[in-house]
Amino acid sequence: MRAFSAGDSAAFGLLIKRHQETVFRVVRRYARSADEARDLTQRAFLQAFEAAERAMPKLAADEEPVPFKAWVLRIAVNLGKNHVRDSSRWVMTSVAAVDAERPSLPVPQEALEQAEQAALTRRAVLELPSRQREVFTLRIDAGLPFAEVASTLGITEGNAKAHFHHAVKRLKEEVAKLSTPGGAP
Amino acid sequence: MNCEDVELELSGNEPSVEARVHLAGCVSCQETSKLLGLAALPPLTQTERMVLNGLAPSTQQLWRAQRTRGAGLRRGASLLMAAGLGALIASALIKPATVISEPLVRTVMVTAPEIPVLDFEEANLSDDEVFFEVGWPSPTEGDL
Numbered sequence: 665m666r667a668f669s670a671g672d673s674a675a676f677g678l679l680i681k682r683h684q685e686t687v688f689r690v691v692r693r694y695a696r697s698a699d700e701a702r703d704l705t706q707r708a709f710l711q712a713f714e715a716a717e718r719a720m721p722k723l724a725a726d727e728e729p730v731p732f733k734a735w736v737l738r739i740a741v742n743l744g745k746n747h748v749r750d751s752s753r754w755v756m757t758s759v760a761a762v763d764a765e766r767p768s769l770p771v772p773q774e775a776l777e778q779a780e781q782a783a784l785t786r787r788a789v790l791e792l793p794s795r796q797r798e799v800f801t802l803r804i805d806a807g808l809p810f811a812e813v814a815s816t817l818g819i820t821e822g823n824a825k826a827h828f829h830h831a832v833k834r835l836k837e838e839v840a841k842l843s844t845p846g847g848a849p
Numbered sequence: 850m851n852c853e854d855v856e857l858e859l860s861g862n863e864p865s866v867e868a869r870v871h872l873a874g875c876v877s878c879q880e881t882s883k884l885l886g887l888a889a890l891p892p893l894t895q896t897e898r899m900v901l902n903g904l905a906p907s908t909q910q911l912w913r914a915q916r917t918r919g920a921g922l923r924r925g926a927s928l929l930m931a932a933g934l935g936a937l938i939a940s941a942l943i944k945p946a947t948v949i950s951e952p953l954v955r956t957v958m959v960t961a962p963e964i965p966v967l968d969f970e971e972a973n974l975s976d977d978e979v980f981f982e983v984g985w986p987s988p989t990e991g992d993l
């Protein structure tokens with residue numbers, strides 16, 4: 665980040681390379697295609713760079729380390745959420761789009777049912793209350809430890825774990841509702 | 850180890866032996882495990898891997914373009930400001946040098962109006978009468 669503040673171009677590349685996969689894994693749940701996921705990832709980085717540039721004089725004065733990863737992930741989560749909200753044509757879940765990229769081979773009935781259930785569950789994840797969804801996706805998609813999920817969202821670790829538990833509970837209920845014949849909307 | 854602890858462990862990569870032992874004998878945790886498996890996204894596709902490979906250079910390029918555009922806008926704005934300021938200074942400098950034309954003065958012959966001659970002796974007015982007329986007490990009558 666010090667090199668970044670000095671305008672070092674290589675430092676940008678290094679920061680992107682270090683965090684790109686985590687950010688990409690977070691936004692791909694909200695994107696309909698790999699291209700959309702790339703656009704969201706790029707926007708997250710650009711916004712984080714802008715925020716870092718603005719905060720740099722203050723941070724340099726306080727000699728505090730720049731929480732760049734937390735910033736870019738928080739921005740990514742918000743961008744993903746807004747992207748879904750703004751896409752009125754958003755019908756197919758992103759993951760269905762990801763799955764659509766796979767070669768279509770003949771699949772047994774059981775696998776089809778499992779795919780259907782997966783689609784239902786992933787859709788239910790997107791409909792979780794904000795905080796539960798943020799914690800759930802940062803943990804499951806980005807693979808962050810709970811302590812890091814907490815620091816990214818500015819909450820306590822205990823709080824993050826509680827949100828995760830509520831998310832799982834709610835998902836179980838939703839999926840049970842949706843899988844029941846006549847339960848789907 | 851209770852179900853909530855196991856749930857937290859199942860959300861990570863490798864559950865501990867203790868968690869796996871609990872899982873083997875707990876229906877609720879087996880449901881949790883299944884749900885987490887369904888909710889998780891599939892591994893990155895080939896296309897996504899390719900997109901990731903090109904992400905750093907393309908994002909750097911965007912950042913540079915954005916900064917250049919921003920710098921261009923800032924430079925444009927400062928040029929406009931400088932131009933405005935220049936115009937202001939120029940107008941201030943030019944103003945005193947402007948030749949102020951003298952106002953046009955015309956001499957006009959005016960004949961003095963005739964003043965009527967008043968015969969004060971014939972009017973026979975005293976100061977008291979004047980005061981009485983306007984309703985003020987006479988200076989000779991009582992206190993003012």
Ligand SMILES: [Zn+2]
Binds near residue numbers: 853871
């Ligand atoms: Zn259990």
